[in-house]
């Protein structure tokens with residue numbers, strides 16, 4: 001049911017501005033959803049997300065699992081007849097969800113992204129082993145995947161020590177503004 | 178030919194076999210790769226996911242480190258996208274250029290060429306190195322796997338395209354390319370960590386798709402795809418996953434592939450021995 005009175009009129013212009021994408025042109029042809037490799041794990045298909053934003057249905061769009069499951073692979077973008085940058089819309093919705101402090105449907109995925117950025121802030125590069133350990137601690141999922149982790153260590157697919165940049169302060173404009 | 182080289186975290190920290198073979202191959206075709214001094218992570222899938230400012234600035238610092246007049250060769254398709262998008266955003270916006278120059282204390286270079294490793298093949302003449310080796314890869318049957326690298330956002334739609342490149346180059350080197358349905362299926366990227374079961378479903382579909390057309394190996398163009406295909410595949414029987422650069426350097430007879438083949442989770446050596454390539 002769409003209750004137009006409770007719709008958020010600011011959603012469309014906000015997402016339009018930050019995604020720099022004209023999703024008003026969407027035809028609802030569903031090419032995006034039909035080709036998305038991860039649609040089975042989504043609660044709304046990508047075309048449904050576009051519709052939610054057009055209608056201003058902010059809670060549904062911002063609290064959806066879809067915006068976190070989307071990996072930005074651009075499979076949908078090259079299929080879209082209107083050249084809509086769907087991953088850019090997903091990016092904009094994720095940023096807005098964090099800004100507005102709404103419930104996050106996939107907190108583990110958010111935690112993973114935070115660990116990656118933590119690593120980049122600390123070393124200038126990603127240190128996969130530390131990201132994995134911290135992610136596992138934070139999500140209290142210590143023992144799944146132990147076998148995979150050990151095999152990766154054995155084959156030196158996970159380096160024990162991080163590859164770092166020399167001048168970490170040169171990154172200050174990125175993280176410290 | 179001298180090029181600046183941006184390996185990116187995936188190659189530098191876990192795709193050692195990709196990095197080593199890529200450098201060896203380039204050396205064999207007289208391309209000198211000069212690693213971009215003190216490069217940083219381009220932001221991977223995570224920066225643009227949760228922090229637009231960090232996502233915009235991380236690739237900028239790398240651009241600011243690139244010496245003028247020397248093209249920047251990027252090994253990872255995803256880093257390439259980030260770097261190109263950052264460069265394009267600056268080219269189009271003079272105010273952003275001024276802020277960039279202030280921030281990084283260096284002049285913005287609108288003409289910096291950012292190229293993927295694949296673009297090397299339009300700059301070198303491979304046949305120069307092949308006079309006696311028409312069938313160097315001895316008909317090894319491979320399924321070319323591009324993952325999402327052929328897809329791109331609308332603002333980069335007129336950039337160079339690499340459809341069929343692995344097929345044409347490896348066929349020239351004597352391998353046999355198979356046509357199949359999963360060559361451009363995304364590998365799952367970070368879902369491999371946060372949703373391993375989902376990644377496994379996708380990866381098993383890709384690997385079994387290759388085995389259905391009787392491929393002896395999969396050939397990947399991206400170190401992250403390679404890792405996901407190796408660690409998330411749970412099929413009882415599976416084929417080796419090789420980096421494009423590994424087959425290239427093998428074909429050109431570069432020094433010591435034994436250094437990197439043991440790093441694979443599915444050992445490719447029995448297959449390569451069977452084909453007389455080791």
Ligand code: SF4
Nearest residue numbers: 026027029030032080
């Ligand atoms: S493919 Fe494009 S036009 Fe079609 S439904 Fe998706 S966003 Fe809309």
Ligand code: SF4
Nearest residue numbers: 036070071073074076
């Ligand atoms: S970019 Fe996102 S929505 Fe589009 S196909 Fe990939 S995962 Fe699906």
